[in-house]
Amino acid sequence: MDFWQEIFMALSRNKLRTFLTGFAISWGIFILIVLLAAGNGLVNAVSSDFSDQSTNVYMIYSGETSKPFKGHGVNRSIMFNDKDIRFLETEVKNVGKVSPRIYRDGFATFNDKSSSIFVSGVRPVFRDINNVKMLEGRFINELDEKNSEKVIVIDESVRDKLFDEGFSPLGQFVFVSGVAYRIVGVSKKMGDSNGNGYVPFSTLKTITRQSQYWMLHFSVIGLETKEDNEVFTEYLRTQLAHFHEFDPDDTSAVYIRSRQEEYLQTMKIFKTLQLFIWIIGFAMLISGIVGVSNIMRITVKERTNEIGIRKALGAKSRSILASIVTESLIITTIFGYIGMWLGMVVAEIGGGILEKIQEGKSVTLNIVPTIDIRIVLMATALLIVCGVLAGFFPARNAVKIKPIEAMNYR
Amino acid sequence: MIRLEKINKTYFGAQPLHVLKGIDLHVEEGEMVSIMGASGSGKSTLLNILGILDNYDSGDYYLNGRLVKDLSENQAADMRNRTIGFIFQSFNLIPFKTAMENVALPLYYQNVSRKKRNQLAMEYLERFGLKEWADHYPNELSGGQKQRVSMARALVTQPKVILADEPTGALDSKTSAEVMQILRDVHQTGITMVIVTHERGIAIRTDKIIHLKDGVIEDIEINNPDAIDLNSEIK
Numbered sequence: 001m002d003f004w005q006e007i008f009m010a011l012s013r014n015k016l017r018t019f020l021t022g023f024a025i026s027w028g029i030f031i032l033i034v035l036l037a038a039g040n041g042l043v044n045a046v047s048s049d050f051s052d053q054s055t056n057v058y059m060i061y062s063g064e065t066s067k068p069f070k071g072h073g074v075n076r077s078i079m080f081n082d083k084d085i086r087f088l089e090t091e092v093k094n095v096g097k098v099s100p101r102i103y104r105d106g107f108a109t110f111n112d113k114s115s116s117i118f119v120s121g122v123r124p125v126f127r128d129i130n131n132v133k134m135l136e137g138r139f140i141n142e143l144d145e146k147n148s149e150k151v152i153v154i155d156e157s158v159r160d161k162l163f164d165e166g167f168s169p170l171g172q173f174v175f176v177s178g179v180a181y182r183i184v185g186v187s188k189k190m191g192d193s194n195g196n197g198y199v200p201f202s203t204l205k206t207i208t209r210q211s212q213y214w215m216l217h218f219s220v221i222g223l224e225t226k227e228d229n230e231v232f233t234e235y236l237r238t239q240l241a242h243f244h245e246f247d248p249d250d251t252s253a254v255y256i257r258s259r260q261e262e263y264l265q266t267m268k269i270f271k272t273l274q275l276f277i278w279i280i281g282f283a284m285l286i287s288g289i290v291g292v293s294n295i296m297r298i299t300v301k302e303r304t305n306e307i308g309i310r311k312a313l314g315a316k317s318r319s320i321l322a323s324i325v326t327e328s329l330i331i332t333t334i335f336g337y338i339g340m341w342l343g344m345v346v347a348e349i350g351g352g353i354l355e356k357i358q359e360g361k362s363v364t365l366n367i368v369p370t371i372d373i374r375i376v377l378m379a380t381a382l383l384i385v386c387g388v389l390a391g392f393f394p395a396r397n398a399v400k401i402k403p404i405e406a407m408n409y410r
Numbered sequence: 411m412i413r414l415e416k417i418n419k420t421y422f423g424a425q426p427l428h429v430l431k432g433i434d435l436h437v438e439e440g441e442m443v444s445i446m447g448a449s450g451s452g453k454s455t456l457l458n459i460l461g462i463l464d465n466y467d468s469g470d471y472y473l474n475g476r477l478v479k480d481l482s483e484n485q486a487a488d489m490r491n492r493t494i495g496f497i498f499q500s501f502n503l504i505p506f507k508t509a510m511e512n513v514a515l516p517l518y519y520q521n522v523s524r525k526k527r528n529q530l531a532m533e534y535l536e537r538f539g540l541k542e543w544a545d546h547y548p549n550e551l552s553g554g555q556k557q558r559v560s561m562a563r564a565l566v567t568q569p570k571v572i573l574a575d576e577p578t579g580a581l582d583s584k585t586s587a588e589v590m591q592i593l594r595d596v597h598q599t600g601i602t603m604v605i606v607t608h609e610r611g612i613a614i615r616t617d618k619i620i621h622l623k624d625g626v627i628e629d630i631e632i633n634n635p636d637a638i639d640l641n642s643e644i645k
Contacts, residue, residue: 404458
């Protein structure tokens, strides 16, 4: 009790010193957190920009044979069927979700306006596989697919041609090749391709009476390297060659394309960025530690006189050391947490402002500063520990000095 | 009370300096002695050894009948705290503590309760006429007041020995005379007192003057302080 009273008196009577030490610590932690948050915001921005290609996606589409095989001639076109889908979904372990794709080219009309449209019949998972972004409404869902609903998702370029600005197309009916579809959603353009529409796979299959599919989309999991992808592609081609009886070496029979290159590139950028952020954070942490340590060291030096007096009056080194360390622990903890909270508040507010600015813009650079609370707590704890240690060692040296020398210390 | 036998002390620097060369000294209980000498004579070193603030190389030092040798840091701290009261030239008060808190500080290291400490500290401040100044900080006090605070601090633990290092060094002659009068009064209560000074005016107010020169005791002068006019100029 008495010990704590002594400590708090020493802290409150030396307000300026306490404040300056505390401020150095608060500032160190504050800057560290704000910069880490800004760094993370940068990563978020880049990752959202790249998220269109953030998973590895495969497309298989049909081609024509160029080599005779088992009595089959050349120029035979290879299409896919339900058996291929089942095979991919159940027997190939790296395959995630599969969506076949059939299509129909035509014109969409609404009242007196029309637009060319490329309608794809796809399953709901197509959205996840190809990262279709919705601007309004929703994408095709399982119910649409199950009931072969005549619903359509149009992209923004089709919307802009058919509808006046400010008029919501949701719930309106458009005619495509003589069939009326109800609009359930508007999607963002996919890269440069204009005039896309999506309808349930089952609907378009019924309308066009197709059982042979032109394209299969699927996502893959766990293929991390170029080699993995090459082996996987080779395996697929061999299997498809077996099912459809073409020469496995005939590369024009089916085309297997993946976003592997882009995907690996993205991953590489990601990892580099992450490393960069960590290096910055680490450098910040080090400079924080140096700053905090310095101020603690100076504080203790300043107190050498007092230490000498206390020793002459019969204080034991241990008790002096204990009070100095406790004082620095209290200062670093209290001010450390103040700095931490201020840093997090500023990061949050900054994030909010940035989000507001970007609201309603069609092209958003999604810089949202975020910060992992565990990293914040760890960094704060580390700074506190270092601050205390930085106070401890000079204090230990100071109490070792003979009282007379300490008293005469200038 | 204090007995030194063949005390030697050498500072080992770039040039080894033999500061105390076999000091033999005996100070009786209740005696008031002064140590005089030019700077470099070893008088400060001697006082540091007496105050267990520094150690010595060879010889024996008995304080209050106990051999002070090879003490652990904690033992030395305890002995300083309970047996010795210090008065310094530069007062050495802690700037962020009030007069009362400064006086009470040695008791804190004796684990005396806060209430008791403050009560005792007030008693001693009152004795030195500083009751009204108890809540003032050192920088609000005059030199004489500061020295009286530090005397109160030295006495609050009821030590056996008071060691004073140039207690009037930072004071004008009038205040010096006052401080010396207080020290004499304290001495009357039976406390042993050793004063290091280079001022003859101070030294003649003690029972014995020990003249130190080049690390040896040159001469011990017996005084009769009661014979001198206490109001005479010190400097």
